[in-house]
Amino acid sequence: xxxxxxxxxxxxxxxxxxxxxxxxxxxxxxxxxxxxxxxxxxxxxxxxxxxxxxxxxxxxxxxxxxxxxxxxxxxxxxxxxxxxxxxxxxxxxxxxxxxxxxxxxxxxxxxxxxxxxxxxxxxxxxxxxxxxxxxxxxxxxxxxxxxxxxxxxxxxxxxxxxxxxxxxxxxxxxxxxxxxxxxxxxxxxxxxxxxxxxxxxxxxxxxxxxxxxxxxxxxxxxxxxxxxxxxxxxxxxxxxxxxxxxxxxxxxxxxxxxxxxxxxxxxxxxxxxxxxxxxxxxxxxxxxxxxxxxxxxxxxxxxxxxxxxxxxxxxxxxxxxxxxxxxxxxxxxxxxx
Amino acid sequence: xxxxxxxxxxxxxxxxxxxxxxxxxxxxxxxxxxxxxxxxxxxxxxxxxxxxxxxxxxxxxxxxxxxxxxxxxxxxxxxxxxxxxxxxxxxxxxxxxxxxxxxxxxxxxxxxxxxxxxxxxxxxxxxxxxxxxxxxxxxxxxxxxxxxxxxxxxxxxxxxxxxxxxxxxxxxxxxxxxxxxxxxxxxxxxxxxxxxxxxxxxxxxxxxxxxxxxxxxxxxxxxxxxxxxxxxxxxxxxxxxxxxxxxxxxxxxxxxxxxxxxxxxxxxxxxxxxxxxxxxxxxxxxxxxxxxxxxxxxxx
Numbered sequence: 051x052x053x054x055x056x057x058x059x060x061x062x063x064x065x066x067x068x069x070x071x072x073x074x075x076x077x078x079x080x081x082x083x084x085x086x087x088x089x090x091x092x093x094x095x096x097x098x099x100x101x102x103x104x105x106x107x108x109x110x111x112x113x114x115x116x117x118x119x120x121x122x123x124x125x126x127x128x129x130x131x132x133x134x135x136x137x138x139x140x141x142x143x144x145x146x147x148x149x150x151x152x153x154x155x156x157x158x159x160x161x162x163x164x165x166x167x168x169x170x171x172x173x174x175x176x177x178x179x180x181x182x183x184x185x186x187x188x189x190x191x192x193x194x195x196x197x198x199x200x201x202x203x204x205x206x207x208x209x210x211x212x213x214x215x216x217x218x219x220x221x222x223x224x225x226x227x228x229x230x231x232x233x234x235x236x237x238x239x240x241x242x243x244x245x246x247x248x249x250x251x252x253x254x255x256x257x258x259x260x261x262x263x264x265x266x267x268x269x270x271x272x273x274x275x276x277x278x279x280x281x282x283x284x285x286x287x288x289x290x291x292x293x294x295x296x297x298x299x300x301x302x303x304x305x306x307x308x309x310x311x312x313x314x315x316x317x318x319x320x321x322x323x324x325x326x327x328x329x330x331x332x333x334x335x336x337x338x339x340x341x342x343x344x345x346x347x348x349x350x351x352x353x354x355x356x357x358x359x360x361x362x363x364x365x366x367x368x369x370x371x372x373x374x375x376x377x378x379x380x381x382x383x384x385x386x387x
Numbered sequence: 388x389x390x391x392x393x394x395x396x397x398x399x400x401x402x403x404x405x406x407x408x409x410x411x412x413x414x415x416x417x418x419x420x421x422x423x424x425x426x427x428x429x430x431x432x433x434x435x436x437x438x439x440x441x442x443x444x445x446x447x448x449x450x451x452x453x454x455x456x457x458x459x460x461x462x463x464x465x466x467x468x469x470x471x472x473x474x475x476x477x478x479x480x481x482x483x484x485x486x487x488x489x490x491x492x493x494x495x496x497x498x499x500x501x502x503x504x505x506x507x508x509x510x511x512x513x514x515x516x517x518x519x520x521x522x523x524x525x526x527x528x529x530x531x532x533x534x535x536x537x538x539x540x541x542x543x544x545x546x547x548x549x550x551x552x553x554x555x556x557x558x559x560x561x562x563x564x565x566x567x568x569x570x571x572x573x574x575x576x577x578x579x580x581x582x583x584x585x586x587x588x589x590x591x592x593x594x595x596x597x598x599x600x601x602x603x604x605x606x607x608x609x610x611x612x613x614x615x616x617x618x619x620x621x622x623x624x625x626x627x628x629x630x631x632x633x634x635x636x637x638x639x640x641x642x643x644x645x646x647x648x649x650x651x652x653x654x655x656x657x658x659x660x661x662x663x664x665x666x667x668x669x670x671x672x673x674x675x676x677x678x679x680x681x682x683x684x685x686x687x
Binding site for chain 2: 122123124148151152155156158159160163164165166167168169177178181182223226227229230
């Protein structure tokens, strides 16, 4: 496991590529009204380079978790393609799909509900090994290695999840994801349920693991400062679409999209004088219901720059230079401090 | 648990030693600490031993009649007295218990197994399979059970085996609904999604992740099913559709004694009644204890 085996033919391509991805949920409205469809992800394109981290931010309900779930196969997209290491995930046969599943693993947000309370830590970590027939004959040793890898006491295999703290449980979740030796990890808000002091430890662990195993991360979060620390690139999502996608430093210093600007202006500054001096962009109202998304640009109902064209035409992601993509009819950078 | 003071060495050590006990031993320990459950187990085991070992334990052989003696009040020779035919009532109650206990246990085990299987499949797969299964259980719930049982037993003949099958056929729906509803809420938990992501099959998810979390519910329902089956069998026997004399069960002993309320022979009611009561109570306590013992977050 020390030196990750890299598929020789696919070295040059990105680790993850999504194009035109659409994911829907069917929901039942009041009885008699029939079913309705919510588009959680509506036409998303992005790619993550090998060994890099893409941070995905956006408010609750914008579809970022659904996007992550499309990558690991928990949600089947209704349109678009997910390509993992050059292989189309949907087109792959049954056997190939199992192998692909091994490559992409998910770390969950809630360390309390993501571990089966009836299973000991040893059983939780041995299960993926058993399913994929890995390390047969030395599974106990492997389980101990995994615990050590995430900074837990290898003697605790007999303990149950409720005997661990939130941070320790999240480490167990990470160990479970690593058990099948994946190349890509989808981290679905892995630290947002943890105390700030514990968050730092888990983020550092994730960074160390990435370096050690050359992992590719999709880091989903709503905490902008954590995302900035861990990500190479950041994508901002609003109501099922990516509105801005740029290298982390560029996005934080020169945001083009008004929604990104509003998000950044809400990040608290630790210096009270600076905090008082700055002007916050306050968005009016709530995000519109994904059941009936606005026409054209989805952000137009809350945007201070909205014109007629915004209602008529959905802006495409356009390059603002230096790989900085923004989807706005009136892109204009603005320094937000 | 003792009051937590400063983290002194020895205290912490014993605590961690206790935590490292294997899961099964923890369950056994917790179960035995539940006093009523332990008492219930002892009572059940004693009852079962006496009933199934009746050929050795019972003071008189089965059906040994003594028409000259007739019905006598409890005495030293006959602890529970004798019935109209002069049979020792203690022996009769013990032999009758063989039938009642077997019916109770068999029905509980069979209907729990069937109901759990069907409920888990319905809850886990969802969609049309669930609709079909649940409408069938609804159908079973609407139909008046006693009428169906009476008809079925008239048709099939009231042997213990048919009684078990017919009671199972009616009883599985209750547990199927309970298991289905629990599975529906559990399958949304993230650990089930996590199992999918690591590649677990549907069967593995049901057997390793869903059912172990339902052990408590299943245990309680099974204990209720034992009690329910014994009582239902008594009802049927009481109505004349169940076990027929000369074979006896607690239910038909009660039937035969039912007309004796208010007469000096009323003592014939107490023994089978008490046996049913004791069994049902004991089984319920055991179920309660099992549920607590299997709860991983239960008190240590």
